[in-house]
Amino acid sequence: MYSSSSAPGHPPWQAQSSYSSNQNAYIQVPARQTFGAQPPLPPPPTYFPPQHYMASPPTNTPPPPLAPPAKKKMNWSPDVRDYVNRSFAQTTALPGITKEHIEAKLKEIITEATQSGRLDTINWKELPLPQQLIQEDRNRALLAPVPPPYYVPAVPASAPSTTTYQPHPDAPRKRKSTELSKEAGDATAPPPWRTSAQSSGPLADRVSFAPSDKRPKLDMTTSVSKSSASLESRRRRFEDSRAGSNSPRTQESSRGASPEAKVTGPIVGRCQKLEKNYFRLTSAPNPDDVRPLEVLRKTLELLKKKWRSDGNYVYICDQFKSLRQDLTVQHIKNEFTTSVYEYHARIALERGDLGEYNQCQTQLRELYKQNLGGHPVEFKAYRILYFIHTCNQTDMNDVLSDLTPADKKEPAIKHALEVRSALALGNYHKFFKLYLTVPDMGAYLMDMFVERERLAALACLCKAYKPDVRLRFVTEELGFESDEEACQFLLDHAPEDSSHLLEEREGDVRFLTGKVGSIFQNAKTRAFGLVDIKGQI
Amino acid sequence: MGSIFADFQQAQRVGNGRLLASCLAPIDTAQDPHRLISFAQLSNYQTISSDVRYYLIQAPNAVGLSKAEANAWVDIFVALWKTVKELVGLRQGNGTGDWVRAFDSYKELCNLLVRGYTNFGFQSWTVPCLYVAGKYIRIIAMKADSEVKPKDANGSAFTNGFSDDIMGDVNKHEKLEQAAWTINRMFTVCLSDRSELAESRKWGIYSTTNLLFKTYFRLNSISLTRNVIRALEAASADLPPLELFPKSHRCTFKYYRGVIDFLQENYTEAEQHLTEALNLCHKDSLKNREQILTYLIPAHVVNHHQLPSHALLSPHPTLSGLFTPLFNAVRAGSLVAFDEALTSAEPELVKRRVYLTLERTRDICLRNLFRKVFLAAGWEETKDSTTGEVTGKIRRTRIRIEEFEAAMRVGYKGATDVMMERDEVECFLANMVYKNLMKGYIARDRGIVVLSKAGAFPGTGV
Numbered sequence: 001m002y003s004s005s006s007a008p009g010h011p012p013w014q015a016q017s018s019y020s021s022n023q024n025a026y027i028q029v030p031a032r033q034t035f036g037a038q039p040p041l042p043p044p045p046t047y048f049p050p051q052h053y054m055a056s057p058p059t060n061t062p063p064p065p066l067a068p069p070a071k072k073k074m075n076w077s078p079d080v081r082d083y084v085n086r087s088f089a090q091t092t093a094l095p096g097i098t099k100e101h102i103e104a105k106l107k108e109i110i111t112e113a114t115q116s117g118r119l120d121t122i123n124w125k126e127l128p129l130p131q132q133l134i135q136e137d138r139n140r141a142l143l144a145p146v147p148p149p150y151y152v153p154a155v156p157a158s159a160p161s162t163t164t165y166q167p168h169p170d171a172p173r174k175r176k177s178t179e180l181s182k183e184a185g186d187a188t189a190p191p192p193w194r195t196s197a198q199s200s201g202p203l204a205d206r207v208s209f210a211p212s213d214k215r216p217k218l219d220m221t222t223s224v225s226k227s228s229a230s231l232e233s234r235r236r237r238f239e240d241s242r243a244g245s246n247s248p249r250t251q252e253s254s255r256g257a258s259p260e261a262k263v264t265g266p267i268v269g270r271c272q273k274l275e276k277n278y279f280r281l282t283s284a285p286n287p288d289d290v291r292p293l294e295v296l297r298k299t300l301e302l303l304k305k306k307w308r309s310d311g312n313y314v315y316i317c318d319q320f321k322s323l324r325q326d327l328t329v330q331h332i333k334n335e336f337t338t339s340v341y342e343y344h345a346r347i348a349l350e351r352g353d354l355g356e357y358n359q360c361q362t363q364l365r366e367l368y369k370q371n372l373g374g375h376p377v378e379f380k381a382y383r384i385l386y387f388i389h390t391c392n393q394t395d396m397n398d399v400l401s402d403l404t405p406a407d408k409k410e411p412a413i414k415h416a417l418e419v420r421s422a423l424a425l426g427n428y429h430k431f432f433k434l435y436l437t438v439p440d441m442g443a444y445l446m447d448m449f450v451e452r453e454r455l456a457a458l459a460c461l462c463k464a465y466k467p468d469v470r471l472r473f474v475t476e477e478l479g480f481e482s483d484e485e486a487c488q489f490l491l492d493h494a495p496e497d498s499s500h501l502l503e504e505r506e507g508d509v510r511f512l513t514g515k516v517g518s519i520f521q522n523a524k525t526r527a528f529g530l531v532d533i534k535g536q537i
Numbered sequence: 538m539g540s541i542f543a544d545f546q547q548a549q550r551v552g553n554g555r556l557l558a559s560c561l562a563p564i565d566t567a568q569d570p571h572r573l574i575s576f577a578q579l580s581n582y583q584t585i586s587s588d589v590r591y592y593l594i595q596a597p598n599a600v601g602l603s604k605a606e607a608n609a610w611v612d613i614f615v616a617l618w619k620t621v622k623e624l625v626g627l628r629q630g631n632g633t634g635d636w637v638r639a640f641d642s643y644k645e646l647c648n649l650l651v652r653g654y655t656n657f658g659f660q661s662w663t664v665p666c667l668y669v670a671g672k673y674i675r676i677i678a679m680k681a682d683s684e685v686k687p688k689d690a691n692g693s694a695f696t697n698g699f700s701d702d703i704m705g706d707v708n709k710h711e712k713l714e715q716a717a718w719t720i721n722r723m724f725t726v727c728l729s730d731r732s733e734l735a736e737s738r739k740w741g742i743y744s745t746t747n748l749l750f751k752t753y754f755r756l757n758s759i760s761l762t763r764n765v766i767r768a769l770e771a772a773s774a775d776l777p778p779l780e781l782f783p784k785s786h787r788c789t790f791k792y793y794r795g796v797i798d799f800l801q802e803n804y805t806e807a808e809q810h811l812t813e814a815l816n817l818c819h820k821d822s823l824k825n826r827e828q829i830l831t832y833l834i835p836a837h838v839v840n841h842h843q844l845p846s847h848a849l850l851s852p853h854p855t856l857s858g859l860f861t862p863l864f865n866a867v868r869a870g871s872l873v874a875f876d877e878a879l880t881s882a883e884p885e886l887v888k889r890r891v892y893l894t895l896e897r898t899r900d901i902c903l904r905n906l907f908r909k910v911f912l913a914a915g916w917e918e919t920k921d922s923t924t925g926e927v928t929g930k931i932r933r934t935r936i937r938i939e940e941f942e943a944a945m946r947v948g949y950k951g952a953t954d955v956m957m958e959r960d961e962v963e964c965f966l967a968n969m970v971y972k973n974l975m976k977g978y979i980a981r982d983r984g985i986v987v988l989s990k991a992g993a994f995p996g997t998g999v
Binding site: 393394396397398400401421424425426427428429430459460461463464465466467469470473476477 | 757800802883887888890892893897900958960964970971978981987
């Protein structure tokens with residue numbers, strides 16, 4: 001008996017002929033291997049499962065009798081005719097099972113019976129009707145145990161579920177699908193990257209379990225109603241193309257299948273190496289190069305250790321990127337994912353790599369939304385500081401709209417918000433006090449903009465204070481460590497010919513604010529003009 | 538037999554773009570309250586193409602269109618019929634209609650329409666069709682997106698092919714993004730027309746621009762509007778002057794230009810655009826006026842330090858409720874009232890994207906407070922420098938920092954969590970001087986603020 005996820009609408013001879021050609025990236029005219037009737041149009045754009053995924057042994061026997069224009073007229077026994085009639089009778093109809101389903105199942109049953117030569121031996125009167133068989137299949141699938149979440153989606157990709165490769169005309173344009181024009185939608189082969197992935201080894205090698213005993217699991221991975229719906233729509237399209245009709249129906253049914261038509265599914269990695277260099281993917285990943293979760297956990301520990309001992313940022317960043325990539329291609333989305341992104345974000349912060357940090361931050365925001373653990377408060381605070389740095393009012397507004405009243409009470413977030421408001425109001429006094437008390441790694445972010453805020457404060461000081469102030473006052477107000485540091489800062493930002501900024505009088509070093517003119521105003525304008533919005537380095 | 542076709546023929550005969558455009562609106566009209574259902578029942582999927590062909594081309598009253606143009610219209614109406622079929626199904630609620638399918642069909646219509654202009658010689662008087670199609674594709678897209686969400690919530694996070702990170706752009710607005718793309722094509726079709734102005738599709742430019750702005754705002758990708766504005770500016774020499782466009786187009790365009798400038802903190806330009814928008818806006822369209830004022834008032838306050846009058850706010854209770862407590866506090870110079878008003882209105886103000894701008898008006902609140910200190914400082918007699926005679930009196934301009942410190946403590950009266958330090962008061966004073974809200978300087982060694990004798994607080998009469 002075929003399981004419901006194999007293609008029930010297609011007689012086996014098609015499955016065989018197109019399997020032989022599916023290693024190729026291009027459409028091939030299937031070689032006729034039988035003398036049965038061929039459908040008037042080329043076979044549908046489906047990827048047929050290889051034989052060993054089918055529960056029943058495939059055969060090379062003549063085509064099933066239900067094929068429409070069969071040359072050899074079969075003589076059906078009255079029992080079989082009765083069975084068919086009963087299948088379609090109103091009284092035996094079951095809810096949720098359409099006529100098309102029944103037809104397909106019936107075809108399957110009779111084909112199999114014919115091929116195995118049991119047509120006359122089967123007790124057709126006792127045999128359950130097709131709709132009953134379908135119902136049973138569905139129930140069985142529903143009752144089956146559900147595998148762990150990150151593992152589940154891996155199955156349909158490694159096993160050739162037909163829907164996964166279904167190119168459909170309405171999908172958003174992708175690089176690889178340009179050759180699949182709408183007209184070609186009815187006769188397409190698997191895309192090239194798919195075949196290249198296969199060529200790395202026989203299909204069976206890509207699944208880490210014996211296909212036969214895992215077979216029932218295939219059914220549960222997609223919800224039953226979904227998979228049967230997609231199968232139905234696929235068959236309808238097939239029938240339409242056979243009928244040669246170009247009616248609107250054709251398009252509509254292909255649209256109906258669109259939710260299932262995922263371009264890539266997750267994979268399960270088999271790579272046991274801890275370290276791996278990062279390469280940007282240009283084709284589907286090879287499971288041999290992808291590390292499974294247990295390995296990745298060890299990788300993270302190793303990277304942490306290496307970062308502490310060597311501190312080689314270029315190496316660590318590269319390793320983290322490949323780690324993130326492996327998580328992504330396997331669709332691993334759990335607390336471990338969050339911790340990887342958090343660790344990478346922290347390292348990037350430490351090295352002032354705002355570009356990488358921003359990537360992690362964006363991902364973390366989504367991960368926190370799904371409550372996958374981690375330290376949302378800490379990183380929300382960083383996010384606020386980050387947008388202070390980029391001076392982007394629109395983004396800051398978005399951040400503020402994301403905060404809940406509870407968030408605002410958290411010390412780290414409260415601190416970041418105070419920093420923001422202090423700067424908005426020009427309150428440099430408060431800003432530099434906050435700079436000295438910033439929690440966690442926020443100081444790395446504040447370091448990014450503290451210089452320009454010092455210039456802004458100096459511009460303000462110089463305009464407001466006449467004729468001079470003590471250097472000590474500048475040191476304290478602008479959060480310098482020492483008078484020397486303050487002095488150095490002033491001199492660094494003043495043009496060389498302006499030596500009259502500082503003066504020693506009565507044992508005090510005085511900053512002659514009245515004579516500064518627009519030096520710091522100009523320096524401030526320059527400093528704010530330099531902000532790179534993306535923060536990339 | 539479907540008022541749609543009658544309207545189409547009539548519109549084609551006399552060249553009425555609005556009437557023609559109304560045919561493409563997937564709604565019932567006042568004249569024909571059963572327009573959709575009768576159109577939907579006109580035919581079926583097998584025969585719709587030939588039926589439309591008959592009504593558009595072969596019917597006895599049909600106008601003679603060129604073959605290519607007629608075929609393009611047939612395709613458009615077939616797409617419209619598919620949309621309407623879904624919409625009618627949705628209205629009947631028997632599960633035969635689907636917003637996503639409706640969207641796909643209507644997108645097809647829009648694309649065919651654009652192609653009609655580029656390839657099949659649709660004339661420029663038909664440009665209102667673009668307005669209508671753009672309007673409805675946006676609406677249908679938003680409906681379709683709200684439908685898709687529950688169904689596809691699980692899978693959508695992973696649709697992103699080879700991206701390195703796990704959360705690609707989680708696509709909550711898939712259809713609306715497609716709609717934006719389609720509307721962008723309409724925009725290009727209008728902008729790139731090189732025929733003479735009288736016969737140009739350029740007359741559709743601001744309508745499509747407005748739709749595009751609207752869509753980008755909804756998608757929360759306001760940065761994309763910059764490309765549109767840049768394209769408009771590049772073509773500005775070839776565009777008809779804005780004044781010649783319909784008022785509705787101008788008003789909406791000015792509004793969005795103003796808001797975009799507002800969000801980029803270009804308050805001067807923002808105020809200009811928004812003022813124009815307000816002047817163009819119909820006096821009775823309160824909702825639109827309120828939208829404009831939401832941004833115009835903060836921009837004006839920041840630019841001119843003038844608060845809105847009661848008369849301006851009173852027709853808009855929502856806006857008034859948001860702004861009035863804040864502006865009352867500014868008037869009174871009450872820092873604690875200001876902070877409270879700002880905090881309590883924060884969620885609403887953030888939603889409207891004016892929070893960060895209004896926060897700046899705290900400077901004016903503080904200015905008003907310091908001005909009171911100045912007023913309270915009293916008068917000094919002026920003496921003739923040679924004779925020592927009293928010639929008159931001026932306000933005292935040397936004020937101790939402690940006086941301002943006291944004022945700030947008064948300003949924070951009632952607040953529990955504010956600790957005022959003298960250095961912080963100085964910082965605020967310095968800011969006042971720096972921002973030209975107060976004229977004078979701080980003499981730190983003497984602990985006084987020396988204010989200008991002529992106009993210590995510019996623009997306030999003292």
